[in-house]
Amino acid sequence: MRKMLLTTALAMALASAAPSAGPSGLKAKVVAGVDARAKLAQVITDSVFSFSELGFHEDETSRYLTDLLEKNGFTVRRGVAGLPTGWVATWSHGSGGPVIALGSDIDGIPKASQKPGVPYHDPMVPGAPGHGEGHNSGQAVNIVAALAVKEQMEKANIPGTLMLWPGVAEELVAGKAFFVRDGVFKGVDAVIFTHVSDNLSVTWGQPAGTGLVSVEYRFTGESAHSAGAPWRGRSALDAVELMDVGWNFKREHLRPEQRSHYVITDGGDQPNVVPSTAAVWYYFREQSFDRIKQLYATGNDMAEGAAKMTGTTVTRRILGTAAPQHFNKPMAEAAYANIRLVGLPAWSADDQAFARQVQKNIGAPEVKGLDTRLDELKAPDKEPKSGGSDDIGDVSWTLPTITIRYPANIPGLPGHNWANGIAMATPIAHKGVVAGSKAVAMTVVDLLTNPRLLAAAKGYFTSVQNKDQKYVPMIGAGDKPALELNAATMARFKPALAKFYYDPDRYPTYLDQLGIKYPMLVDTPKP
Ligand SMILES: [Zn+2]
Numbered sequence: 064m065r066k067m068l069l070t071t072a073l074a075m076a077l078a079s080a081a082p083s084a085g086p087s088g089l090k091a092k093v094v095a096g097v098d099a100r101a102k103l104a105q106v107i108t109d110s111v112f113s114f115s116e117l118g119f120h121e122d123e124t125s126r127y128l129t130d131l132l133e134k135n136g137f138t139v140r141r142g143v144a145g146l147p148t149g150w151v152a153t154w155s156h157g158s159g160g161p162v163i164a165l166g167s168d169i170d171g172i173p174k175a176s177q178k179p180g181v182p183y184h185d186p187m188v189p190g191a192p193g194h195g196e197g198h199n200s201g202q203a204v205n206i207v208a209a210l211a212v213k214e215q216m217e218k219a220n221i222p223g224t225l226m227l228w229p230g231v232a233e234e235l236v237a238g239k240a241f242f243v244r245d246g247v248f249k250g251v252d253a254v255i256f257t258h259v260s261d262n263l264s265v266t267w268g269q270p271a272g273t274g275l276v277s278v279e280y281r282f283t284g285e286s287a288h289s290a291g292a293p294w295r296g297r298s299a300l301d302a303v304e305l306m307d308v309g310w311n312f313k314r315e316h317l318r319p320e321q322r323s324h325y326v327i328t329d330g331g332d333q334p335n336v337v338p339s340t341a342a343v344w345y346y347f348r349e350q351s352f353d354r355i356k357q358l359y360a361t362g363n364d365m366a367e368g369a370a371k372m373t374g375t376t377v378t379r380r381i382l383g384t385a386a387p388q389h390f391n392k393p394m395a396e397a398a399y400a401n402i403r404l405v406g407l408p409a410w411s412a413d414d415q416a417f418a419r420q421v422q423k424n425i426g427a428p429e430v431k432g433l434d435t436r437l438d439e440l441k442a443p444d445k446e447p448k449s450g451g452s453d454d455i456g457d458v459s460w461t462l463p464t465i466t467i468r469y470p471a472n473i474p475g476l477p478g479h480n481w482a483n484g485i486a487m488a489t490p491i492a493h494k495g496v497v498a499g500s501k502a503v504a505m506t507v508v509d510l511l512t513n514p515r516l517l518a519a520a521k522g523y524f525t526s527v528q529n530k531d532q533k534y535v536p537m538i539g540a541g542d543k544p545a546l547e548l549n550a551a552t553m554a555r556f557k558p559a560l561a562k563f564y565y566d567p568d569r570y571p572t573y574l575d576q577l578g579i580k581y582p583m584l585v586d587t588p589k590p
Contacts, residue, residue, distance in 0.1 A: 086404045086505060089215055089512065093504040094405075096211030097497060103210075104500060105493045106565075107131070107203035108471075109573035111169065112179060112488040113565035114199075115556075117192045117549035118170040118232025121148040123564070125169070125229065128202050132227060135210055144241040145544055146231045151247060154213060157222030161517055162250055163510050165209060165503065166458070167201025167257045168230030173552060176560075177481040179488035180579040182420045183587035184481055187563050191556040195483045197259030200471045202229065203496045204257045208503035216511070223511045226251060230455070234479075235548060236277055237383035239454035240538050243461050252517055253394060253463045253510055255503055256455045259487075260468035262434045263402050263498055267395035267465070268443030272450040273322055273348035274387035276359045276537055280306065280366045281329070284375040286339040296337030297374040300330055303341045306369035310345075313361065320449040321358055322348035348452055350387055352535040382545045384537035386456035389528050391463040393519035394506070398467055399440040401505035407437055407470055408494035417582035418473045418491065424587045425482045427475030433491065434474060451478075460534035463520040467506070469499025488573045489581055 086094050097104075107128075114123040125148040129139045137152040148169075175195025176186040187193065209225050216223060228247065231238030242248065282303060287296030307325060314323070325345045331338025347358040363379065370377040410418075415432040422430040458464050471492040476483045486492055509516050563577075570576035 089219060089508050090401070090404070090505045092215050093211045093508055094501050096214050097207055097500045097504055100207045100210060101493070101497050104203045104207045104496045105572060106567045107206060108200045108492055108496055109488045109565045110567065111199035111202065112194050113563055113573060115171050115176060115187070115191060115193050115560050117173060117553055118235045118237060119146070119148065119544065119546050120549050120553040121169045121229070121231060124148070125150055128169070128206070128229070131206065136213070137227065143247055144245040146238060146241060147546065148229070149231050149238065149242065150229060152227040153224055155224040156216045157220065160222030160224065161252045161511055162224040162226060163507050164226040164228060164248065164251045164254045165205040165257070165507070166228045166230055166254060166455070167205050168198040168233035169202060170198055170232055170234050172196050172234060172479050175479070175481045175484055177484035178577060178579060179485060180574050180581050180583055182417065182485060182583055182585065183424050186481065188556060188559040191560055192552065193481060193484045194487050195480050196234065196478070197472050197483060197487050197492070198233065199487055200259050200492050200496050201257045204469055204499040204503060207496070207500040208507065211500070211504045212507045212511070215508075221511055225507070232383070232544070232548070233454060235383045235545070236275060236385040236452055236454040237544055237548070240384050240457045240536060241544055243457045244536060244538060244540075248458065248461050251462055253391075253520055254458055255398070255506060256458070256464060256466040257499055257503060258453070258466050258468050259471045261470055261472050261474040262438045262468065263405060263407055263470050263502060264438040264468045265395045265398045265402060265440065265465055266443065267390045267392040269350070269387060269389050269447050270443065271448040272388060273320070273350055273452050274352070274355050274385045274456050275346050275348040275452045276355055276381060277344070277346050277383035278359065278362065278379050278381050279328060279342055279344040280377055280379050281340065281342040282370060282373070282375045282377050284337070284339050284373065287337045289335045289337050293337060298337050299341035299373075299375050300338040302369040302373040302375045302377065303327055303330070303343045305372055306343060306365050309365045309368060310362070313365065317358070318349070318354070320350055321354070322346070322449060323358065344382065350447060350449065352386065352532060356535070380545070381538060381542060382548065383454070384457070385452040385454040386460050386534060388453060388456040389459050390465045391520050392523050392527070393516060394463055394465045394510075395440065397509045397516055398465055398502060398506045401509070402437065402502045404505065405498050405501045407435060408498045410435070410494070411490070413582040414491050414494070416584055417489070418486070420582070420584050421473050421482065421485055422475050425476065429475055431474070434470060457534070457536070463524045467499060467502050469495050469502070471495030471499070
């Protein structure tokens with residue numbers, strides 16, 4: 064008897080120490096539903112990769128995704144929030160029940176065109192945009208999860224609504240604040256956002272990174288013959304250069320956590336004409352609403368000063384904004400429990416060899432292949448590290464939100480670069496998408512079937528997150544999305560890119576269509 068007790072105790076101790084046994088009940092069913100849709104996950108990932116569209120012009124992408132959702136019973140509303148490529152797809156079962164929204168970005172990066180599966184720089188179309196961020200994969204995660212959950216909601220008669228939506232022009236942080244402003248999330252209980260990564264993870268509180276204001280300053284002066292009568296001109300380009308010089312001196316006296324950078328979008332026409340117009344586009348990034356506003360105000364002062372120095376005038380236009388992010392603790396804890404049940408994908412020797420080849424070729428800090436250990440769920444840093452922004456921040460201050468990051472890319476890449484596109488239509492991305500989709504599907508099951516979780520999520524949002532800081536929208540009722548951005552680039556490259564659109568009816572995978580053997584293990588060719 065005593066021995067039996069001991070054995071039972073030992074068995075229980077072992078069970079709790081051992082890796083999780085895997086999901087059960089409804090969660091096991093949605094996980095099986097995701098596995099059954101692994102082919103669909105690959106087709107969506109590869110298709111969106113092949114469209115290679117920039118922000119505001121995700122036309123093929125949005126058409127493809129919304130058609131797919133309509134074919135699967137979702138009701139689609141297009142052109143939401145003044146964004147031609149913005150849409151919302153909903154499906155409900157029964158009456159009432161929670162409304163759970165799944166979002167992910169869909170846009171690419173300028174000049175990031177890259178053949179997937181080739182471990183060195185080899186663009187599909189030289190100079191063209193590409194998925195050098197990996198935004199081709201998130202909608203595959205969400206759609207596959209939603210379809211697996213939908214199937215079980217029907218079978219088990221679980222009431223609720225699933226809503227899918229895209230992050231439009233995330234690389235310009237220029238879509239989600241408009242979704243929020245125009246009430247797209249009204250009536251929604253919780254948002255699960257998904258983003259490509261090299262591990263399967265989730266966080267709560269304020270993560271590393273910043274929020275930002277993206278603003279273009281446009282100076283106007285007077286043209287004149289640059290040699291014949293330069294004293295009659297007032298150079299708008301001088302104003303841009305003086306503003307930039309002023310800002311670069313100012314940097315020394317700003318917090319190290321700030322991030323600010325600019326590109327000159329109009330530098331005049333030709334040297335013999337004093338530029339009568341010039342423009343410079345700034346991102347001002349900081350870690351709280353107040354600090355972003357301060358930084359932005361400093362930028363405005365500097366623009367006014369530059370205008371005064373040059374006798375020009377200046378106007379400004381906000382092109383995008385992102386609130387600092389804050390993620391929901393109860394939702395993150397529920398998601399992490401599911402992440403532990405999923406674990407990282409079973410990478411093959413080929414996947415690992417390919418990842419190492421890419422890391423070697425691009426000079427990554429470590430040549431260590433793909434992650435095989437799950438990231439932990441940690442309490443947020445008291446002083447979060449600085450870094451990039453994501454306008455999911457605006458959503459995260461509107462309703463309980465988490466971002467689930469899934470392992471569809473290789474660690475150690477530079478980001479916003481052609482190299483980040485290499486893995487994004489290979490087995491690495493396909494496996495990572497399936498793993499992410501399982502974590503999302505199980506967390507949706509939690510939110511649909513556990514009212515206490517949803518109540519805790521709302522409690523955290525209201526009483527903890529909103530205690531010291533409140534959402535400060537950076538756009539007003541009159542602001543419009545800068546839809547003209549990227550238009551010329553897409554018009555220029557779309558015909559060439561269209562020749563490479565993925566045809567899933569003819570080819571099992573996009574690599575097959577391109578005739579690229581996986582894994583391609585070669586060093587960067589010598590020029
Ligand atoms: Zn992103």
